[in-house]
Amino acid sequence: MEIFLGYFLYAMSLLTVGGIYALLALGLNVQWGFAGLFNAGVAGFAAIGAYTYALLTTAKSQFHFGGLELPLIVGDIMAMIFAGIVATIIGLICIRLRADYLAIATIGIAEIIKLILKNETDITNGPRGINKIPRTWEHFTEERFYSNFPMNFISNPKGWEVFFDSIPKWWWQPFFACTILTIVIIIYFLLEKLRVSPWGRMMTAIRENENAAAAAGKNVTKRRIEAFILGAVIMGLAGAFLGQHLRLIEPTQTFDPSKMTFLVWVMLIAGGSGNNKGAILGAFLIWFVWSSSELVTNGFIEILATMFDSVDISILKNRAGFIRMLFIGLLLQLILQRFPKGILPEKRPAISGKSQKYAG
Amino acid sequence: MWESFWFEFINFYFIPGLVLGCIYALGAIGITLTFGILRFANFAHGEIMMTSSYLTWEFVLVASSFGLILHPIIGAIPASICAIILALIVDRLFYKPFRNSPTIMIVIASFGMMLIIRSMVQVIWGPNQITFVKGIAKPNPIIKDFTSSFDIMLLIPNKHIFILLGTIIIMLIFNYLLSSTKIGKGMRAVSDNPNLAEVSGINVENIVKATWVVGGFCAAAAGVFLAMDTQFIESTMGFRMLLPMFAAAILGGIGRPFGAVAGGLIIGLAEELSAYPWLGDGPVISPGYKSGVAFSIMVIMLIFRPSGLFRGRVF
Numbered sequence: 001m002e003i004f005l006g007y008f009l010y011a012m013s014l015l016t017v018g019g020i021y022a023l024l025a026l027g028l029n030v031q032w033g034f035a036g037l038f039n040a041g042v043a044g045f046a047a048i049g050a051y052t053y054a055l056l057t058t059a060k061s062q063f064h065f066g067g068l069e070l071p072l073i074v075g076d077i078m079a080m081i082f083a084g085i086v087a088t089i090i091g092l093i094c095i096r097l098r099a100d101y102l103a104i105a106t107i108g109i110a111e112i113i114k115l116i117l118k119n120e121t122d123i124t125n126g127p128r129g130i131n132k133i134p135r136t137w138e139h140f141t142e143e144r145f146y147s148n149f150p151m152n153f154i155s156n157p158k159g160w161e162v163f164f165d166s167i168p169k170w171w172w173q174p175f176f177a178c179t180i181l182t183i184v185i186i187i188y189f190l191l192e193k194l195r196v197s198p199w200g201r202m203m204t205a206i207r208e209n210e211n212a213a214a215a216a217g218k219n220v221t222k223r224r225i226e227a228f229i230l231g232a233v234i235m236g237l238a239g240a241f242l243g244q245h246l247r248l249i250e251p252t253q254t255f256d257p258s259k260m261t262f263l264v265w266v267m268l269i270a271g272g273s274g275n276n277k278g279a280i281l282g283a284f285l286i287w288f289v290w291s292s293s294e295l296v297t298n299g300f301i302e303i304l305a306t307m308f309d310s311v312d313i314s315i316l317k318n319r320a321g322f323i324r325m326l327f328i329g330l331l332l333q334l335i336l337q338r339f340p341k342g343i344l345p346e347k348r349p350a351i352s353g354k355s356q357k358y359a360g
Numbered sequence: 361m362w363e364s365f366w367f368e369f370i371n372f373y374f375i376p377g378l379v380l381g382c383i384y385a386l387g388a389i390g391i392t393l394t395f396g397i398l399r400f401a402n403f404a405h406g407e408i409m410m411t412s413s414y415l416t417w418e419f420v421l422v423a424s425s426f427g428l429i430l431h432p433i434i435g436a437i438p439a440s441i442c443a444i445i446l447a448l449i450v451d452r453l454f455y456k457p458f459r460n461s462p463t464i465m466i467v468i469a470s471f472g473m474m475l476i477i478r479s480m481v482q483v484i485w486g487p488n489q490i491t492f493v494k495g496i497a498k499p500n501p502i503i504k505d506f507t508s509s510f511d512i513m514l515l516i517p518n519k520h521i522f523i524l525l526g527t528i529i530i531m532l533i534f535n536y537l538l539s540s541t542k543i544g545k546g547m548r549a550v551s552d553n554p555n556l557a558e559v560s561g562i563n564v565e566n567i568v569k570a571t572w573v574v575g576g577f578c579a580a581a582a583g584v585f586l587a588m589d590t591q592f593i594e595s596t597m598g599f600r601m602l603l604p605m606f607a608a609a610i611l612g613g614i615g616r617p618f619g620a621v622a623g624g625l626i627i628g629l630a631e632e633l634s635a636y637p638w639l640g641d642g643p644v645i646s647p648g649y650k651s652g653v654a655f656s657i658m659v660i661m662l663i664f665r666p667s668g669l670f671r672g673r674v675f
Binding site for chain 1: 401
């Protein structure tokens with residue numbers, strides 16, 4: 001029984017993180033898949049979301065700004081708004097640049113965000129980061145939540161304490177995973193609606209032929225900024241959830257561009273850029289590959305260790321993560337060269353649904 | 361009049377800035393060449409720099425096990441050959457298939473290459489910092505004595521002299537290559553107009569190879585100089601250099617190698633001088649934000665004059 005519980009919880013955490021990556025991939029899909037904007041600063045927007053959420057919802061702390069103890073949902077919404085504001089500023093400055101320049105600029109912005117988080121120690125606690133970030137569902141077990149309004153209405157703190165002691169400690173895990181998956185599904189449906197809407201078609205037109213779209217009277221710059229902001233808002237939300245999942249965030253390791261930005265790009269390209277379903281599929285698929293490759297490489301190293309007793313495997317163990325990164329990088333190159341459209345290629349709105357017969 | 365102001369300013373801000381600028385300049389040459397000739401932003405350039413400094417360290421180590429104490433510059437010669445081969449292999453395997461695709465594909469490929477090369481280095485040499493040159497660099501005593509007899513005391517460590525002289529020599533060779541040889545003229549022609557260059561009988565594929573050779577060599581030199589300057593090597597050093605090098609290339613104008621050199625020097629000086637207490641006591645910009653300087657210069661340039669100082673290409 002114990003072992004099944006372990007598998008169950010492992011599956012839950014896989015789904016949780018997979019869902020967070022799916023949100024990031026959906027956000028990137030709006031920017032890259034819909035609008036053709038090369039954002040190489042995904043980690044930066046996620047960091048903004050995570051830090052906004054953390055500063056607003058944590059308990060008061062002497063190490064960083066506030067700990068404003070706001071409700072969690074306010075934190076989530078503010079994370080989205082803040083990521084949107086930053087994206088607006090960046091969009092107004094950089095959106096007219098060609099894709100390469102935008103990539104350079106967004107990499108730079110992610111680095112600047114990291115620098116700010118690292119150096120403004122009064123606000124963010126610098127490299128030591130913020131810990132004890134309240135996690136949705138699990139936060140009910142914290143005293144400051146169960147002894148205050150809505151919860152103290154139902155039972156007194158003592159009663160809650162007894163109740164939480166009586167249920168298993170991991171009770172929140174399935175709820176947390178389901179919450180994230182629900183949000184992924186909601187955002188997926190909203191984005192699908194958006195994709196086939198006039199706005200979505202306009203985005204495709206702009207991406208495919210900017211000049212023609214401009215000649216047809218579309219405001220290219222404005223539409224692009226809109227797409228950039230929308231994508232960043234979704235990334236900000238994903239960042240907020242990432243902060244909740246990790247409970248401890250700090251600027252360098254948590255928001256390492258190779259693990260955040262790059263992995264999300266691989267997910268989107270593998271799943272199929274321009275296709276929301278593909279983005280979600282790619283996110284879960286690559287995340288499963290990424291996490292199971294950890295087990296595989298570790299197992300492989302164990303086998304090596306038993307085969308060759310004399311070899312010191314500690315070096316290999318330290319470097320297993322890099323072998324996986326190398327593998328994921330090669331996977332990207334393979335997909336890019338052999339299957340540039342991804343697993344689920346983009347479906348153009350013009351040939352979807354009822355009009356399919358006539359459009360060909 | 362050699363006041364303490366000048367002493368401090370020249371020795372602790374200007375010369376380090378110049379050295380850093382030289383390193384940026386060498387790196388930016390490769391970026392501006394690939395941007396001008398192959399028309400894409402090569403994100404893997406910093407990693408080639410990093411790899412060559414690791415290779416140099418390895419060669420010096422191997423030589424010392426045979427009892428040979430090599431200066432890093434000697435070790436850099438085989439390392440730069442390896443860097444050139446690496447650049448050519450990467451181009452052949454990962455960039456060439458996308459020659460006729462939209463440029464963004466090749467940008468994504470180079471983005472992936474950045475991670476592949478870095479994780480390869482991390483697998484081989486581990487993720488930790490490695491000391492490249494031991495000890496504290498003392499200022500060169502000859503220059504110190506000579507200049508203090510004129511009442512100006514310059515404190516230049518030997519490593520800085522090597523870097524400055526090395527950069528000047530590479531620049532002179534590069535200038536000769538670009539202005540007087542057939543291959544250099546071909547490179548300029550392809551950079552200006554690839555179709556016209558092709559119909560006038562220039563083998564573009566050869567020019568592309570030459571670009572990687574020159575770019576790879578400059579990257580190797582920049583990587584080794586950087587390692588000599590900071591005295592340690594780590595796997596993220598290439599990524600840290602990437603943004604200032606792009607900034608230098610854009611500042612000088614894309615496809616303008618000498619613009620990139622000027623841009624590199626400006627960015628290097630700006631980064632170091634931004635830490636000087638121009639107003640009041642504290643540094644103008646906190647040293648923690650030093651790497652933000654290059655980025656701000658780049659963004660301002662992109663907004664107000666995307667063609668760069670020397671009228672480069674705008675895509």
